[in-house]
Amino acid sequence: MIFEVWAPRATAVELLVLEERRSMSAGAGGWWRAEVEGAGHGTRYTFEVDGDGPYPDPRSRRQPEGVFGPSAVYDHDRFTWSDHDWKGRDLRGAIIYELHIGTFTTDGTFEAAIEKLPHLVELCVDFVEIMPVAPVPGGRNWGYDGVDLYAVNETYGGPDGLKSFVDACHQAGIGVILDVVYNHLGPSGNFLRPFGPYFAGFEGSFWGEAVNLDGPESDEVRRYFVGNALQWLRDYHIDGLRLDAVHALHDRRATHLLAELAAEVDALSCSTGRPLSLIAESDLNDPRMVRSLDAGGLGMTAQWNDDVHHALHCAVSGENHGYYQDFASLEALAKVLTHGVLHDGSYSSFRARGHGASFAGVPGHRLVACLQNHDQIGNRPAGDRLPITPLKLGSGLLLTSPFTPMLFMGEEWGARTPFLFFSDHVEAHLRDTEGARRQREFDGFGYAWEAPNPSDEESFLRSKLDWSEVKEEEHWSLLCWYRDLIALRKALPELSDPRLDRVRVELDPMGKWLLMWRGSVAVAVNFSLDPVTLPLPPGTILLASDDPITCTETGLHLPAQSLTVYRPTPHNQPQP
Template sequence: MTFFEVWAPEAKQVELVLGERRVPMERSARGGWWELDEPSAGAGTDYVFSLDGGPARPDPRSRRQPHGVHGPSRVVEPGRLPWSDAAWSGRVAPGGVIYELHVGTFTAQGTFDAAIAKLDHLAQLGVDLVELMPVAAFPGRHGWGYDGVALWAVHEPYGGPAGLARFIDACHARGIGVLLDVVYNHLGPSGNYLGEFGPYFTGKHHTPWGAAVNLDDAGSDEVRAFVVGNALHWLRDFHLDGLRLDAVHALADTRAVHILEELAAAVDALAAQLGRPLLLIAETDLNDPRIITPRQHNGYGVHAQWDDDFHHALHALLTGERHGYYADFGSIAALAKTLTGAYFHDGTRSSFRGRSHGRPVDTALLGADRFVVFLQDHDQVGNRAGGDRIAAALSPGLLRVGAALLLTSPFTPMLFMGEEWGAGTPWQYFTDHQEPDLAAAVRDGRRREFARHGWEAGSVPDPQDPATFARSKLDWAEIAEAPHRALLDWHRRLIALRHSEPDLYDPGLARVRVAFDEAERWLVLTRGRIRVAVNLADAARSVPLDRPVESVLLASDEGAGAQQPHEERTAAVRSSGDSVRLPAESVAIVRVTAQ
């Protein structure tokens, strides 16, 4: 027997459809709900709902869509999923390293089971948490996942719910936690039937995707319950360690208790119940620290946020790009401000926005671990016209410098899949829309968007072309080849150093110091007794330190295939006095003497 329920407050009649059978459902005592105990249904039963004799529609809370987002739902009993992680105690962000991956392009096969075969690579790299891009069911076979429409189901081509469970279980067996990217600010245009069931959307607010998800209009209590329930479903039923919340600045909510605060409180309660930590990480463009401020200090209580300012500051400094939102970045001073204050725009004018933006972070209240930072992520690679990674633009020396600044920063660092070996494959925007009009609209819209930024339309890959998807898959053969092998070793050593040195995982943002010389192109990041000395110039530099060097912990030129002669390399790692001499485009991580 299976208990079915659905919220359809405006319907006069709701039927459960099982093949050729149509079984009337009964109104629940809860307003707007319909329910039914059906003895003939069990795990594996396919079903749909019909409202007022209308067309068959999947369950808004469907746990599985084996025939795609337009087909019938299938009953799944979470208790039957395969688990062997009873001893798992969870993972937290402080001191950890996150690895973002897209299931469909992480391997040639593009499935959870194929990804399991690569987990030993991540364990050897030193990754603490894997962050999966969205796996909620979306239309077509492949895509980024941000156009999901069956938010409780797992994309079937990846392996469905059982495949996700196997992947998470395998991660936990290797000591790796798993985060999932979830999207609550909009649904995709194809297969989105939520609006037929109830007031899930409202015209009260405008969004880039049309009517906003209804978080504060009439009927929003149930919509908010849908969102919170969905988050708890992923964390509880799939043993996840946290969620990344997509673009929370697009969650239009004017109620006294914001949906983020309600969600964070519910997740904290579940963590207490389960006896293991659970993380909520917000993607936000607001530069508003209230989102991650604890609720007892009048914040929303979300545990961490993505920090785009760090990316912009580091990317613009290393590449020299200044277009779009990079316009205010590119100086060493911009990176220094971000390293010590998390935000660059903390109330300052943003020329890209044409206004002031952000507010300062209270570094005495908020630890640096609450800010997830990156040199690359899916957006910053995939939303370039050609999907080119930063390795295509930087010298081997600057690639190592970027990795060092990321992985020795006070924040929680994140790598994008393949970054650790400087993957030569692009990561492009790809879709698999089955409706010709929608496919054409996406293709033409993307080309128009990039044309406004100066790219020729013909240089923008067709998202619908299967070749665009295929070329975005990682080439795992690269890791055995030069120069990829050396860069992978550099990332492994950096992560091992981060894990072994308490000064490098100290979350105290107020204790971080940065000295720099804009003209000479050097900077020194201070983390306790550790100094990260960087030479960005195209010639050797003597970089001054505040104390004598006690030991060299890591140097990018040593054994890294640098072009400098041997004498120049050894001069860098054997320096004495209150300075270190660095070859061009290199970094040395040293421990200085105690005072």
């Protein structure tokens, strides 16, 4: 077989394989090449560059001994797929379920996650979004310290394990979105630097050095990341990618990396005959992110929308510290429900400047919204989740909103287990300073930072879901609420209508209640600790979080902290 590696500035590259050292031949474009008889699937190998090493392959498909071990040849064609009838899943009208493989189950493997798919089928989600699976140092990590980006964490089950998981999801009718990180690499086990100019030479973000996307010899660096994305979609049958923190991609080229990636993915979608989605995590509130390439945008299918999260969180929790301060009123919630974002050029007090632009004309399905996710829980010092009552109210609004809803694992039953930040760095200086580094990252967020040590194994073990909670009455009741909300969303076209200009919101001047009209359907929520009566005509209660919620001639009667989905009788319905 042929081994290749890009090392444009090297004077000599050697391949260590089959207990031999072989000189590689320099070729065009900085690529080095060697042909080795007898090598094949499973063969271990490393490279030495100008006498330094040994190093794993930058494009290693497998790291069976972890990030510090040799690479192994992996033949994608050896896996037998069973998803031949899978035609893909469009993001429009979909519901996403985010999970972390290591804490989703007790065993923390792809195989164990497969056993929980019937739960997700009954919940009726359309996609699972799995947090990054690239190899990381040690045995536990969120995944954003990944290196060897073409490989799969062996702790979870390696490349075959990921393929088995995707195959099982497709057989269950569920698409798979993979979280990938292209704005930085982890601080430990990153051996790209000896091979070439992969990095830009400056700190691109709080998390590490910027990737070289627009400097000298950056063409091949860009191909490294684009090729990685195509690998997941093509060779692993992944249906979409969530691109981590794209605002930390430093690219001044006329064609941004995201636009280049969107064009490549669109071409792959045409050849595979199934829709492929790109979802950007962006802090920019820039509608160009989700505009099509031919309209001058960056071509992303959708983007995460923090503004919706912040407004929902403030409404159900009462918090208003740090970046929540601009979102603490129901007026802010009303604006995000009708305009997609709060900051559309307005002043952001957290940033102390104007922020964002208008999303007018952008359909809501291009904005992925949530009540909880790994960041918003895990970035709290105690990793604490919302209690059950706030979850009821928040999910009622989220799952009837014009956006693409996303749930976080365990949210649907009100999991009591935290989701803490955890890592397992091998080097003592990284392990010992991880907690202090994490605290510095959130300086100014308004937290009294008293967090467990991320390097302690207990932080990881405490974050594993406790599936026995589902059997408890209050948790089972919340799970049924989520199931009913999702079923109602899928049954009533008004609730999945993505047109933001069709959403109307009415507010109580005293800040107690909010009424969101979705066509002829109303979603009424009472945030206060007192019962309220909304002056609405008689109609039908389609779904209620609490008893007794009634609709009489005197109005819609809501108990304290309750939500209902209601439709006026036909002659009382609002006119468009």
